[in-house]
Amino acid sequence: MTLIDAKRTLRSAMLAWRRSLDDAARAAAAQRLIATMRAEKPFEIPSVVSGFWPIKDEIDIKPLMAELHGGGCTIALPVVQGRGQRLLFRVWRPGDALEAGVFGTLQPSTQCEVIEPDALLVPLLACDREGWRLGYGGGFYDRTLEVLRQRRNVMAIGVGFDGQFVPEVPHEPGDQRLDWLLTDRRASAFV
Secondary structure, X not given: OOHHHHHXXXXXXXXXXXXXXXXXXXXXXXXXXXXXXXXXXXXXXXOEEEOOOOOOOOOOOHHHHHHHHHOOOEEEEEXXXXXXXXXXXXXXXXXXXXXXXXXXXXXXXXXXXXXXOOEEEEEOXXXXXXXXXXXXXXXXXXXXXXXXXXXXXXXXXXXXXXXXXXXOOOOOOOOOOOOEEEEOOOEEEOO
């Protein structure tokens, strides 16, 4: 099996697993995510934190972003600029209107301030014990993290359901490792 096939197989399995979760399990996981964050504190608060607006059955981090904002963090959301490009981040506050982006995403208006995050909450389909992350395959976070890490110290925290923690994620040279994993049941630092 090629690397591309291995990623495709794992991606398909994890999408199916996430779809199988019921609404009660999703709501409980979103609340436990906040408790895990409070207990483990994987990054400094306050700071500039990029979140994401959940799509495709992703864990709902909107309550977590509201909690971080209430704790003094500046929250930003990613903006996809186009295929093969890195993400841009615009400031978002709870209650701000969002605009339709690409791939079914929602993003802050073009009138919102562009900012670089200190910590990135990164969506994932799977993550392993070494910090390798499987996303949707567009490479947006990998390109973005590579550029940001060349300029300064940033923290990448993969966020998902605990069931998305798997023994091994296939990876290639351009993939960027996570610094932490934050789920509804654990927070783990990768060394």
